[in-house]
Amino acid sequence: MSGYLSIRNLTVRLKGGAMILRDVSLTVRAGQVHGLVGESGAGKSMIGKAVLGTLPRALEVVSGQIILDGTDLQTLDPKERRRRIGASAALIPQDPLTALNPSKRIGPQITRRLVDILGWPKIAAEARALELLEEVHIPDPARVMRSYPHELSGGMRQRILIASAFAAEPKLIIADEPTTALDVTVQKQILRLISEMQSRHDTALLFVTHDLGVVSKVCDTLSVLYAGKVVEEANMHRFFMRPIHPYSAALLAATPTYTDPTGSLTPVPQTVIDGVEREVAEHDMRAAP
Amino acid sequence: MRDARGEVKRPIGLRLWLSGGWLALLVLAALCAPLIAPNDPLMQDLFLGRMPPFWMDGAEPGFWLGTDSLGRDVLSRILYGARLALIVALVAGTLTCLVGATLGLIAGYYRGWPDRIISRFVDIWMAFPPVLFAILLIAVLGPGLMSIIIAIVVIDWTRFARVIRAEAMTQGAMDYVASAQVAGRTRFGTMLTEILPNVLPTIVALLTLEMGVAVIVEAILSFVNLSISTDSPTWGGMIAEGRTSVHQAWWVLVFPLITLFLTVLSFSQLGEGLKDRFDPVLR
Ligand SMILES: Nc1ncnc2c1ncn2[C@@H]1O[C@H](COP(=O)(O)OP(=O)(O)OP(=O)(O)O)[C@@H](O)[C@H]1O
Numbered sequence: 001m002s003g004y005l006s007i008r009n010l011t012v013r014l015k016g017g018a019m020i021l022r023d024v025s026l027t028v029r030a031g032q033v034h035g036l037v038g039e040s041g042a043g044k045s046m047i048g049k050a051v052l053g054t055l056p057r058a059l060e061v062v063s064g065q066i067i068l069d070g071t072d073l074q075t076l077d078p079k080e081r082r083r084r085i086g087a088s089a090a091l092i093p094q095d096p097l098t099a100l101n102p103s104k105r106i107g108p109q110i111t112r113r114l115v116d117i118l119g120w121p122k123i124a125a126e127a128r129a130l131e132l133l134e135e136v137h138i139p140d141p142a143r144v145m146r147s148y149p150h151e152l153s154g155g156m157r158q159r160i161l162i163a164s165a166f167a168a169e170p171k172l173i174i175a176d177e178p179t180t181a182l183d184v185t186v187q188k189q190i191l192r193l194i195s196e197m198q199s200r201h202d203t204a205l206l207f208v209t210h211d212l213g214v215v216s217k218v219c220d221t222l223s224v225l226y227a228g229k230v231v232e233e234a235n236m237h238r239f240f241m242r243p244i245h246p247y248s249a250a251l252l253a254a255t256p257t258y259t260d261p262t263g264s265l266t267p268v269p270q271t272v273i274d275g276v277e278r279e280v281a282e283h284d285m286r287a288a289p
Numbered sequence: 290m291r292d293a294r295g296e297v298k299r300p301i302g303l304r305l306w307l308s309g310g311w312l313a314l315l316v317l318a319a320l321c322a323p324l325i326a327p328n329d330p331l332m333q334d335l336f337l338g339r340m341p342p343f344w345m346d347g348a349e350p351g352f353w354l355g356t357d358s359l360g361r362d363v364l365s366r367i368l369y370g371a372r373l374a375l376i377v378a379l380v381a382g383t384l385t386c387l388v389g390a391t392l393g394l395i396a397g398y399y400r401g402w403p404d405r406i407i408s409r410f411v412d413i414w415m416a417f418p419p420v421l422f423a424i425l426l427i428a429v430l431g432p433g434l435m436s437i438i439i440a441i442v443v444i445d446w447t448r449f450a451r452v453i454r455a456e457a458m459t460q461g462a463m464d465y466v467a468s469a470q471v472a473g474r475t476r477f478g479t480m481l482t483e484i485l486p487n488v489l490p491t492i493v494a495l496l497t498l499e500m501g502v503a504v505i506v507e508a509i510l511s512f513v514n515l516s517i518s519t520d521s522p523t524w525g526g527m528i529a530e531g532r533t534s535v536h537q538a539w540w541v542l543v544f545p546l547i548t549l550f551l552t553v554l555s556f557s558q559l560g561e562g563l564k565d566r567f568d569p570v571l572r
């Protein structure tokens with residue numbers, strides 16, 4: 001059951017308030033793709049942020065372990081934790097608009113990671129950045145290196161962010177809905193690119209999305225999240241054949257690409273929502289002191 | 290238009306030219322005042338009192354913009370007055386900016402207790418009526434250049450702190466800041482290398498605006514006779530004196546007033562223009 005990233009019973013809440021993540025456990029094995037699905041607000045991004053140590057300041061980790069490559073991050077001092085995370089994990093963010101510093105050229109934003117994390121000299125880092133940009137199929141990479149983010153299209157920026165995420169050869173990449181902010185036509189290309197890069201570099205990938213159709217294409221295993229609680233963790237095959245939790249089944253039925261490609265949407269039935277809400281409430285009752 | 294490196298080049302706008310030109314002229318005048326001023330700004334000659342400017346009947350050659358009731362040359366006094374105005378603008382503007390922007394940056398980026406302390410402080414500070422505050426301060430410190438500068442810094446740092454805090458907060462919430470931290474940057478390093486460059490356009494705009502404000506504040510304080518000792522010419526002092534004789538000699542009031550107006554306007558226009566040029570998104 002151990003993987004490159006193991007989250008064990010992670011509980012996160014708003015300081016002095018609402019639960020955000022309830023006893024979350026999930027495993028991402030080395031070199032594999034783990035999907036994380038759930039509706040908006042379920043807490044998918046917060047799981048990624050908890051792993052990377054970038055939770056908003058209003059939130060706190062109450063309990064649980066985040067084990068990255070065999071080490072519980074919680075036991076490290078902040079500096080060592082930052083170093084460890086930087087060297088082994090990276091993020092492909094949801095919104096390519098805010099993920100690049102608007103006042104810096106692209107080149108330095110990619111090479112910075114190589115210089116900061118691997119301690120490469122600048123010249124080597126620049127050569128590598130050019131290679132990476134070519135690898136993500138960016139035309140005229142030398143010019144792009146000198147451009148500012150606002151001079152590039154959303155799809156270009158997302159390619160750059162992918163290049164930059166893979167730059168320091170991390171063993172884990174967290175992709176937080178990497179295609180939601182993009183044009184439908186570009187989405188497929190980006191998805192294919194991430195998949196391609198993942199298998200070429202043999203990275204573990206935690207793939208956050210609310211689209212089961214996408215999950216079925218790229219993932220090996222997945223977790224379904226509802227209101228900060230994992231309702232099902234399964235391997236892809238089993239999940240699509242025989243989802244166990246009623247919420248999962250309903251979610252699957254609500255995914256047009258799966259049931260009926262012509263696209264009649266079946267909303268998740270209210271009884272199922274009520275059921276999973278009850279589970280969450282029961283969980284909170286048990287957790288309350 | 291793109292140059293060889295593929296960068297977009299934009300013509301410098303008329304606004305930047307005019308405001309920058311006026312300020313450059315003023316700096317030059319301030320630096321070279323002893324060389325270019327046609328007369329001694331302090332020399333009184335009661336026989337030459339209230340001479341009109343050069344194009345009017347009865348003008349005295351050599352006194353281009355006329356003389357005041359004590360026979361002092363208006364043009365020379367404006368030129369010398371530029372020295373004080375610019376020193377105050379530069380020193381007070383920069384200090385205000387340093388104090389306010391630093392606190393705002395820390396509050397907006399670090400949030401938490403530094404933010405609570407700084408924001409509370411700003412709120413309390415802003416509850417005082419500023420002009421009263423300034424007059425009180427000068428009364429305690431005694432009139433003089435230093436007192437004016439201190440008064441301006443003490444009153445106006447909150448403007449920087451509030452605006453920069455809000456900007457730093459917006460920038461701090463962006464993903465690029467998080468990824469800089471994931472890449473191993475320290476909080477402080479991230480603040481300097483990621484946040485600061487993005488709030489810089491705003492800082493520059495506020496700074497030039499503040500310089501204009503400093504010029505006005507200095508003029509107001511001179512006007513109410515709380516500034517430098519009265520024998521060094523100041524625009525505010527000239528306006529105050531000119532006001533009493535506006536019916537007999539309007540030029541004593543109008544010329545320093547126009548200079549003051551153009552200067553303050555130029556500072557604010559320069560700020561706006563520079564902001565546009567600095568801002569990578571608008572560039
Ligand atoms: N800075 C914050 N302060 C307080 N609560 C927050 C903050 N950020 C997120 N939350 C809360 O955490 C919960 C989970 O948010 P999260 O962003 O992880 O959802 P998500 O599953 O990623 O949704 P989406 O699909 O819309 O991205 C939400 O209920 C949200 O209200």
Ligand SMILES: [Mg+2]
Pocket residue numbers: 044045046094176177
């Ligand atoms: Mg999200």
